[in-house]
Amino acid sequence: MRRALFCVLFLCLPAQLVAQKPPASAPPSDRVVALLKELTEAPGPPGYEEPVRKIMTERMRAFTDKISYDGLGSVIAQQGDAGPRIMLDAHMDELGGMVRRIRPDGFISMQMLGYWLEAALPDQRWVIVGSKGPVPAVTDIWDAHIAPHGDPGHPAHQDLFLDTGARSAADVAALGISPGDPVAPVSELEVLANNRYLAKAWDDRVGCAVLLEVMRRLAKSPHPNQVFFVGTVQEEGSIEMRGAATSARLINPDIGFSLEVGIPNDVPGPSPEAAQEVLGGGPGMMLYTFSELPNRKLVQHVKRVAAEEHIPLQFDFVPGFGDDAGAIKLNDGGVPVSTLLVPARSTHAHNGIIDRADFDRTVDLMVAVIQSLDAASVAKIKSFNP
Ligand SMILES: [Zn+2]
Numbered sequence: 001m002r003r004a005l006f007c008v009l010f011l012c013l014p015a016q017l018v019a020q021k022p023p024a025s026a027p028p029s030d031r032v033v034a035l036l037k038e039l040t041e042a043p044g045p046p047g048y049e050e051p052v053r054k055i056m057t058e059r060m061r062a063f064t065d066k067i068s069y070d071g072l073g074s075v076i077a078q079q080g081d082a083g084p085r086i087m088l089d090a091h092m093d094e095l096g097g098m099v100r101r102i103r104p105d106g107f108i109s110m111q112m113l114g115y116w117l118e119a120a121l122p123d124q125r126w127v128i129v130g131s132k133g134p135v136p137a138v139t140d141i142w143d144a145h146i147a148p149h150g151d152p153g154h155p156a157h158q159d160l161f162l163d164t165g166a167r168s169a170a171d172v173a174a175l176g177i178s179p180g181d182p183v184a185p186v187s188e189l190e191v192l193a194n195n196r197y198l199a200k201a202w203d204d205r206v207g208c209a210v211l212l213e214v215m216r217r218l219a220k221s222p223h224p225n226q227v228f229f230v231g232t233v234q235e236e237g238s239i240e241m242r243g244a245a246t247s248a249r250l251i252n253p254d255i256g257f258s259l260e261v262g263i264p265n266d267v268p269g270p271s272p273e274a275a276q277e278v279l280g281g282g283p284g285m286m287l288y289t290f291s292e293l294p295n296r297k298l299v300q301h302v303k304r305v306a307a308e309e310h311i312p313l314q315f316d317f318v319p320g321f322g323d324d325a326g327a328i329k330l331n332d333g334g335v336p337v338s339t340l341l342v343p344a345r346s347t348h349a350h351n352g353i354i355d356r357a358d359f360d361r362t363v364d365l366m367v368a369v370i371q372s373l374d375a376a377s378v379a380k381i382k383s384f385n386p
Pocket residue numbers: 091203204235260261323
């Protein structure tokens with residue numbers, strides 16, 4: 001209905017006005033934009049992945065009826081039941097927090113979950129998921145007219161509190177909020193120029209979307225493998241990548257791929273050595289993170305497939321980056337893993353940016369890699385026989 005109204009409005013406008021209309025005002029008639037909007041706007045800090053799990057499970061059901069869960073809440077969808085076992089992983093959780101202490105004046109302190117920069121936290125919109133439903137809140141920032149004017153190099157530290165409008169602890173209780181309740185960032189997806197998309201939680205909802213699109217494509221094209229598509233829980237802020245570890249134990253994969261965000265270093269500021277990718281430069285592959293060194297033969301295999309498919313591939317080395325592949329690789333006696341990336345600016349903040357071409361090419365690459373694998377190539381990758 002909305003879409004029909006949109007067309008009528010367009011017919012009434014002069015051509016010049018139509019051309020000037022910013023794409024952000026268009027309804028998400030593009031299937032992928034609608035999927036990205038739904039996934040990124042869902043609240044899902046670590047330990048509260050329910051809304052994302054619901055979206056993932058419903059979408060996965062269109063492509064398989066073999067859906068199960070691990071004991072922590074990761075969702076596992078299986079396509080095929082013979083051949084090498086390939087695990088595709090994307091984590092469903094995002095950075096967020098939990099309600100910690102409720103002050104007598106109604107302000108609420110937070111236990112942050114995941115690695116937040118202090119600069120990303122004040123003056124932002126959040127949602128607290130309480131027993132009576134979602135409650136909007138904002139992190140306070142000292143008013144400019146009364147904030148201390150010190151040496152700008154050493155700003156006075158401001159403790160962080162959520163303001164729900166409550167005037168007392170009793171008000172907070174009446175809203176259904178109590179300690180331990182999940183807190184998630186709020187940020188709507190916007191379509192920017194050059195098919196770049198602005199949203200929160202690209203880390204790792206963009207991986208979840210790649211996973212679903214790969215599943216859609218592989219449902220119609222046969223290959224000699226069984227693929228386990230996994231939306232994992234509790235990746236952010238955990239050293240052990242909890243959902244990846246528990247789901248890998250159930251799947252027992254021959255090979256694992258983590259689908260993640262890449263770290264473009266094309267904004268003014270950071271050293272050129274800090275990271276190597278650029279936005280719009282194509283899919284990335286991590287060659288070094290704190291959580292894993294990828295399997296060298298698997299890296300070579302992915303490079304070869306990318307070259308054959310004429311997909312540009314970027315490489316990255318980020319010592320401050322760890323991901324689910326770090327847990328998958330330690331499953332059982334050890335698993336060859338690699339991490340494929342959609343570059344995203346400002347991953348751990350309310351407003352990150354991806355480029356649609358990078359997304360589409362990452363889907364293309366992942367599909368081509370899975371289609372290129374079979375029992376012989378997987379055995380070769382897994383073998384350490386000199
Ligand atoms: Zn991530």
